[in-house]
Amino acid sequence: MRYLTAGESHGKQLTTIIEGIPAKMPLVRQDINESLLRRQKGHGRGKRMQIEKDLVEITSGVRHGYTLGSPLSLVVHNDDFKHWIDVMGEDPIEEDTKIRRVITRPRPGHADLNGAMKYGHRDIRNVLERSSARETTVRVAAGAVAKTLLKQLGINITGYVKEIAGIIAEDSNLRTVEERAAASDQSPVRVLDKSVEQPMMDAIDLAKKEGDSIGGVVEVYVEGMPAGIGSYVHYDRKLDSRIAGSVVSINAFKGVEFGIGFEAAKRNGSQVHDEIGWSENEGYYRKTNRLGGFEGGMTTGMPLVIKGVMKPIPTLMKKPLQSVDIETKEPFKATVERSDACAVPAAAVVMEHVVAFELAKAITEQFPSDQFPKLQEAVAQYREEIRCF
């Protein structure tokens, strides 16, 4: 499985083309729209989210509610485009008009300056339109298709917030993915620990009032992955490494942890590795899950526990950082009219979908996957093999 995305933040639409989804898999628009709706929620987002109502259009690869095995293409329209037609249109415009609209002031922390230098753009809009996290809309759409596939194989996944601005949620006593998903869906900051919900919202409100921004940590939790998915034989087949790469590819994500993560550096081996047990019913299991469900680039059969860290949003409404105008070379302090103060809750949904895609990809590589019913059979048979191993 693989996918590409296309589209500018204020352009007409975002598109993703997904290849490798098995034929004969049930798929309806609603599966994708639910995910898109979840990504749009969350305390701390700016005015743009009030303008957009993200809904998917499936333009190929599905017929009468089932996938065809051909490329799937999904489109999400930008409602904001109607306000930007003259800025984002594809037709040539007068040089005078163009010059008046040129952005020459790069924001520290965004892709602006490096992107402009790399592609030789004197108008930074040519960079920011594509580097914007608006693109995560269709990454979520692609991930929603992957989630649908996983779910029908008995694999469930969800994402929620662990930390915002240094306020840390206690580990949840909610056990299942469903319980965690339901609790985070009801929370305006997508957190499982109710006691930190208000403090997190207050921190976001304060940052917003001060015109600053804040980041945080999100966690993705997966149940039902059989042991032995991924591989130890090559660097690019290690599932944890693929997941790490795709998580850090999300806008503003700067790091990943599996299980206890960086904490492992401080502990002895006896306090890190998970002892192996066996029972007639379950087969092999781990007595703890400190490594978060991965050993040797493969799943262990335990729940996957993966964290991602998001830095604060770079565009600052009232606390502009020093930068330099690329035309005049004069220093300036940027002010902006619109930005998110905190997008950590939305980012939890993005990470959930990005991880889902990597998991579905690994599964479809490991088992025959031209036809979905055959994939289901093969996975069920493998589960039985490893239970009796």
Ligand SMILES: Cc1cc2nc3c(=O)[nH]c(=O)nc-3n(C[C@H](O)[C@H](O)[C@H](O)COP(=O)(O)O)c2cc1C
């Ligand atoms: C859901 C989401 C929303 C975001 N919203 C904004 C925003 O409103 N303003 C902004 O400057 N950056 C925003 N970002 C972050 C930038 O897109 C990101 O910092 C930028 O692309 C540069 O990439 P890097 O931070 O990974 O280096 C958002 C990120 C995510 C995941």
Ligand SMILES: C=C(O[C@@H]1CC(C(=O)O)=C[C@@H](OP(=O)(O)O)[C@H]1O)C(=O)O
């Ligand atoms: C549009 C989305 O996020 C955008 C991501 C983003 C950025 O610079 O990354 C900047 C903002 O866009 P705008 O300048 O249009 O307000 C966010 O709203 C979205 O998540 O759908």
